[in-house]
Amino acid sequence: MQPQFFEVRPSSNARSADEREGLIKDPGFGKIFTDHMATAIWTRGRGWHSAHIGARRSFSIDPAAGVLHYAQEIFEGMKAYRRDDGRINLFRPEQNARRFNASARRMAMPDVPEDLFLAAVESLVDIDREWIPRGDGSLYIRPFMFASEAFLGVRPADEFIFCVIASPAGAYFKSGKRAVTLWVSDHLNRAGPGGTGAAKCGGNYAASLLAQAEAYEQDCDQVVFLDAVEHRWVDELGGMNLFFVFDDGRVVTPPLGGTILPGITRASIIELLRQRGTEVAEEPYAIDQWEDDARSGKLKEAFACGTAAVVTAVGRVKSRNGDWAVGQGDEGTFTAAIRSELLGIQCGLVEGPAGWVRPVGL
Numbered sequence: 540m541q542p543q544f545f546e547v548r549p550s551s552n553a554r555s556a557d558e559r560e561g562l563i564k565d566p567g568f569g570k571i572f573t574d575h576m577a578t579a580i581w582t583r584g585r586g587w588h589s590a591h592i593g594a595r596r597s598f599s600i601d602p603a604a605g606v607l608h609y610a611q612e613i614f615e616g617m618k619a620y621r622r623d624d625g626r627i628n629l630f631r632p633e634q635n636a637r638r639f640n641a642s643a644r645r646m647a648m649p650d651v652p653e654d655l656f657l658a659a660v661e662s663l664v665d666i667d668r669e670w671i672p673r674g675d676g677s678l679y680i681r682p683f684m685f686a687s688e689a690f691l692g693v694r695p696a697d698e699f700i701f702c703v704i705a706s707p708a709g710a711y712f713k714s715g716k717r718a719v720t721l722w723v724s725d726h727l728n729r730a731g732p733g734g735t736g737a738a739k740c741g742g743n744y745a746a747s748l749l750a751q752a753e754a755y756e757q758d759c760d761q762v763v764f765l766d767a768v769e770h771r772w773v774d775e776l777g778g779m780n781l782f783f784v785f786d787d788g789r790v791v792t793p794p795l796g797g798t799i800l801p802g803i804t805r806a807s808i809i810e811l812l813r814q815r816g817t818e819v820a821e822e823p824y825a826i827d828q829w830e831d832d833a834r835s836g837k838l839k840e841a842f843a844c845g846t847a848a849v850v851t852a853v854g855r856v857k858s859r860n861g862d863w864a865v866g867q868g869d870e871g872t873f874t875a876a877i878r879s880e881l882l883g884i885q886c887g888l889v890e891g892p893a894g895w896v897r898p899v900g901l
């Protein structure tokens with residue numbers, strides 16, 4: 540099979556332009572889906588085959604499929620942006636392709652050749668391009684792969700399905716507010732040394748949901764997870780990396796040590812800040828230090844980042860032992876500036892580093 544070739548079979552029941560426009564006016568996040576999906580199958584001994592774009596539909600998988608029992612599953616999250624000139628941008632998609640394969644290796648799954656991954660994403664975006672909202676919306680793209688072999692023995696599966704779906708997106712956080720409140724998870728861990736924290740796998744999210752439910756009970760928006768050994772060092776949120784901005788201009792983000800997901804937004808922000816001469820330290824930051832620095836005013840701002848919510852200010856942190864505000868408890872100027880710079884690059888309004896945006900369908 541030519542890996543770059545996805546046979547395109549347009550859906551015969553794609554929604555009308557009117558219906559589509561109604562749906563993408565206020566899409567929220569992750570609730571509305573486009574008309575098509577990309578799929579390919581991997582079978583041991585044969586490799587990747589049956590790659591095609593077709594109508595979005597339900598899977599029919601065996602009740603003994605590996606993913607349903609042993610959670611052999613990974614995913615990616617990326618976005619397509621509509622530019623003012625009508626063209627469409629992807630943001631560093633080859634980074635997603637590389638990370639997908641890093642996740643695959645950790646989960647004993649087959650590599651998806653980079654050109655197959657990119658062809659799936661680009662062909663899907665191209666056929667469903669009218670689903671990209673205008674204005675500040677975007678098309679959220681979700682590539683994923685799971686074990687589809689029917690077999691209850693415990694070993695890496697012999698058959699996998701790779702799929703890409705897409706969902707028009709507005710603002711990620713329901714309330715659309717400017718700063719989120721975090722709940723410190725002091726006893727539930729997301730990832731530990733030697734575990735799967737650096738892989739983008741569904742299992743990590745399953746492990747984070749109870750803490751997320753606790754956060755909601757505490758009127759918080761998101762969970763901040765600490766390291767699993769000392770419960771002292773700040774790791775990340777359930778699905779976003781963290782940055783801290785200090786009064787002397789220094790910026791700190793926790794280091795990638797295997798328990799943190801290496802965010803592409805994180806890496807891009809580090810690169811942009813360093814380029815303009817800001818000192819960015821990738822070093823451990825303790826939760827009690829966070830509280831002290833926030834109270835003394837040494838810490839000016841904190842923000843979370845990831846593809847879905849881009850850059851989001853942290854206004855408040857709540858823990859079992861009390862809570863504290865960060866800065867003014869609102870979005871600060873540093874956070875606002877880095878968010879608009881990044882969004883500007885992604886939408887093609889601001890010139891970013893060479894190769895960061897990739898036009899689709901040209």
Ligand SMILES: *Cc1c(COP(=O)(O)O)cnc(C)c1O
Binds near residue numbers: 776
């Ligand atoms: C996807 C993800 C991120 C953010 O990664 P981006 O590449 O910036 O979208 C951060 N943490 C976790 C746990 C994630 O799954």
